[in-house]
Amino acid sequence: MTTLFPTPGQTVGPFFGQALPYAGDGDLVPPGSRDAVRLHGWVLDGDGQPIPDALVEIWQAAPDGSIPQEQGSLHRDGWTFTGWGRAETDLTGHYTFSTVVPGPTEEGRAPFFAVTVFARGLLDKLFTRIYLPDHPANAGDPLLQALTDDERPTLIATAEPGGFRFDIHLQGPRETVFLTHQ
């Protein structure tokens, strides 16, 4: 039984730029390396305006579905896949990761990138998932199937040459479905 109430979150604020981003943070694998894909998109507010001070983190399985438990995310050696990365948005609200396609962690399950979003103006983190476009297991995924036809596309990346695009709408008609696990 959980007995202690959790420490509340607070906004990441505008000044994380010196502290949280670091060289190679968004490169889970070196860009251009074998099997590397680009996962990128824009973070947008309720007016559809880009958010230039957001931070996106991803956590994922390896292509074979195994869960990495290796150190080295903060000092990439170019060989070790740690499964975790971080990208701040640029002045146009754009974020980019270089990574590999996650595999299913259990047979028959739909693979996804687990995502955390932070921004100035956002008082606590948001969790979501990025599912792969046209993956056969998506049809049996309990979360995707529970969503409406309008909501479902907000969690599925768009295929592009060399990778995927996934925009994050904090608000508005295409508001991304965010998740709670409690």
Add this chain to the structure above:
Amino acid sequence: MTTSTDKTQEAEKGAVPSSDAASTTQAQISGEIAEIAHSLEQGGLTVNQPLLDYPPYRSSILRHPTKDPRHVDPETIELWAPCFGHFDVDPLEADLTIAGSGEPIGERITVTGRVTDGDGRPVRNQLIEVWQANAAGRYIHKHEQHPAPLDPNFVGVGRCITDDDGNYWFQTIKPGPYPWGNHLNAWRPAHIHFSIFGRAFTQRLVTQMYFPGDPLFALDPIYQSITDPKAREALVATYDHDQTKPEFSMGYKWDIVLTGPSRTYMEESE
């Protein structure tokens, strides 16, 4: 003459607050803070996490989701967390006072505490990142406008890995309060930003640690966005004389609780 007309129009706008920071006073912001707290109290609601839809914090108006988050049972990947360790973090990164060739200006402090899950069990060997303003309330950031001095001996960034019992330790200087653009004469209470990883992805936390007795607490919409007083007081460190080092630094203690039991312990108890 136009002022009274403007005020009437302002009042008629009702629930839609102005986002014109230059025309909004602290009294208006404080009024909105009190109104939200009152209406929640009337509804018998206590909220121990920040409200994402909190107009007194103007930047939240277009940046909060309008729908409640969808409940989902965490899947395998979400029950695990990325692994950080001493390959990632040099122990010297926990000392924010050694970034320059000289001593930073300000009140030298140590901040220590323990990270646990909701069952009180330690979150071992995980990453904590911190960042803060200097003693004059100035961050090193290209968009920082506050005309307070930079300190050549202080960057205000640190990291550490929790020990086998979940404990962390930072040596730093006490940050100053600083002005911001939310409204006229808006000042943030002094704080240190914390970024914490748990043993499960779902335990991720970014928050702010405050200092006891700050007169700005009541005025600050970011702190007040947690409407349960006991919950927001959990963000305030306590002065700890046992951590104060003679003739050297003042000690503060702040414990952190992450959501739920972590994966390691769920497996152990199964």
